[in-house]
Amino acid sequence: xxxxxxxxxxxxxxxxxxxxxxxxxxxxxxxxxxxxxxxxxxxxxxxxxxxxxxxxxxxxxxxxxxxxxxxxxxxxxxxxxxxxxxxxxxxxxxxxxxxxxxxxxxxxxxxxxxxxx
Numbered sequence: 001x002x003x004x005x006x007x008x009x010x011x012x013x014x015x016x017x018x019x020x021x022x023x024x025x026x027x028x029x030x031x032x033x034x035x036x037x038x039x040x041x042x043x044x045x046x047x048x049x050x051x052x053x054x055x056x057x058x059x060x061x062x063x064x065x066x067x068x069x070x071x072x073x074x075x076x077x078x079x080x081x082x083x084x085x086x087x088x089x090x091x092x093x094x095x096x097x098x099x100x101x102x103x104x105x106x107x108x109x110x111x112x113x114x115x116x117x
Contacts, residue, residue, distance in 0.1 A: 014040070017041070018032055018040060018041035019032075021042070022041050022045070025045075025048070027072075027075055028041070028044045028072065031044060031071055031072060032044060039066075039069065044072060047069050047072045048072055048076050051073055051077055057080070058080055058081040058083060059073040059077055059080055059081070059082045060083045060084075060085070061073065061083070062085045062086075063085070063086055064086045065086070067084065070082055070084045
């Protein structure tokens with residue numbers, strides 16, 4: 001029981017900090033409040049800033065989860081097309097049919113500027 005109280009306290013504190021971080025952006029604050037806590041304030045700000053600085057073209061998100069980033073992309077994308085793809089399950093393991101294609105990227109995330117392991 002004490003552990004549950006601590007978790008609730010920490011979540012409430014994190015939500016309050018996020019509200020303060022997003023006080024100047026009503027849309028991001030609304031997205032944060034509507035979400036389930038999967039995406040935090042710094043990530044929302046990062047998506048917004050990347051959208052505002054992006055060159056021309058469509059936005060594509062592979063692995064959309066709850067769709068939170070897609071909402072931000074659509075809102076700050078200046079009318080761009082936004083595509084979201086998700087398998088709704090994990091992608092299958094590489095097989096012999098792949099002939100080794102993609103093997104260098106297994107275990108990598110594309111979340112950084114150059115990806116990260």
